[in-house]
Amino acid sequence: MEHDSVIHIDKLSKVYTVNEREAGLVAAMRSLVKRKTRAVQAVDSISFSVNEGEIVGFLGPNGAGKTTTLKMLSGLLHPTGGSATVLGFRPWERNRDYLRRMTLVMGQRNQLLWDIPVIDTFELNRAVYRIPEPQFRLAVDELTDLLDLEPLLQKPTRNLSLGERMKCEIAAALLHRPSVLFLDEPTIGLDVTMQRRIRQFITEYNMRTGATVLLTSHYMADVEALCKRVIVIHHGKSLYDGELSGLADRFAPFKTVEVELHNGARGQPLTQYGELMAHSEGRVTLRIPKAETASVTGRILAELDVSDLTVQDPPIEDVIEHVFSQSPDPLDQQDPQRPSGE
């Protein structure tokens, strides 16, 4: 056992048995009695550790297995294989001492009760988590302060905007001061200002409490602002685990070269150097295979009247997109759709 790792998972796997629904009334009636099922490998032998106080971004396209992994770590799902410990507990045993020290926030789902004021949901959580009154006051005050909840607390949830609701959701999930946070797309659907707000808050909470955070997001801005380390998963497999900045080195097979020309780009045979990405008067962006970067930039400098030239890694979004657009490796195609028994 590593002592400083808060989350430790080893070859964790999850196979779902999903119901197959055929079209048509008769088939639907039949499925009332007997359902056809098939197995789907949602998470395929993932291993990683997260140290105390780290904020790790969990990246992957829809259906990659991010949420499934978070659900296993928060004790909602039993894995089909492998092992995991969080804070020394096996999550799916749902030990009360474990549940009191972790929290799960899902951007797409609400725990706040719809019809009652936000503060009353907080009150229910206080009762459920058995938070002593003074500690509860302190937590509410602190969260109110950090998230600007003052005008929201007395309103029923249904009267809040999406962003306001999310702030309250997060606050409700943190009243018991958890030391491990699982955040599943906490900024989804929010406007840019609110996203930034939530990001700042997560950073602040992490610094104040030293909590460990595992977060998924579709917004690269979230990941870039919060996570030094990312884990990329695709088709249930881990593709990359390391520094965010290393992602481009590892996956982008090309670099972006920006060239500024003295006498304009017009009429220049630019496509011979690389793929033309953007093009405005006197300014050109080219995509060049990584291995050829040196030779091609040499040729550009020699053959064109260049006033400025920069070589960059492509934007992280493009890298990610590139990774996910590739077909999964052959191993992964081992018929995940094989039908299960009854």
Next chain:
Amino acid sequence: MFYLRLFATYVRVGILGELEYRANFWINMVQSALDLSVALGGLAVVFSHTDTLGGWRPEELLALIGVYFLIGGLIRTIIRPSMTQFMEHVRQGTLDFTLTKPADSQVLVSIQRIEIWRLVDVLIALPVLATALVRLGARLGLVETVVFAVTLLCGGLIIYSFWLMLSTCAFWFVRVENIQVIFMSMWQAGRWPVSIYPAWLRSVLTFLVPVAFATTVPATAVSGRITTSTLIGTIALAAAMLLVSRWFWRVGIRFYSGASA
């Protein structure tokens, strides 16, 4: 103790929440009054033709109506709204929030929503019961009171366990609201003593859908006619159903989290 305090918090929040919808109070008031009038009217009609119904005297039937409203009120205040909410949570995936809480999930689910205005039924039940008792001229001694309380409690637990088992099916079938509707119509049958029904229906109401234990049995207890074997049987059934429903709930939770796969 912890769960009592938790329950108190839910009740308080339930009251606060429902205060937002004061119209509900009046609607429930009218509804309950109508229900009661229909029930009493039915009694009056029946007893204008006969002196006893299946061996039940008018006062005893009045007591039955009292019990029927009392238990029905509790069902509508706590059990039905909580279980409906639970099914909604399963459907929307928000049950996850309940399962990540450090408290017993069955308890959390069972008390999560309280429609406080439905207590009107209980309030209405009390004077009806009182009237019945006075008319019966029953000397409600300590023993009778305890027996009545025990049968009421057992009846409530039997209905709760039954409903929990129905709701637990939501883990497999997701949408089981219809079962609730069926239950509520069976429940209506509990307004009359089960002994007046034909044998097949009596068995259904006793063994398949245990309405009889929640209405007829406590009503016989309050009018002092309950036999020891019925009393013991009721207690045994309540205990058994409580255990079985809890076991079934656990199976459901395990299925939900895919332990069986």
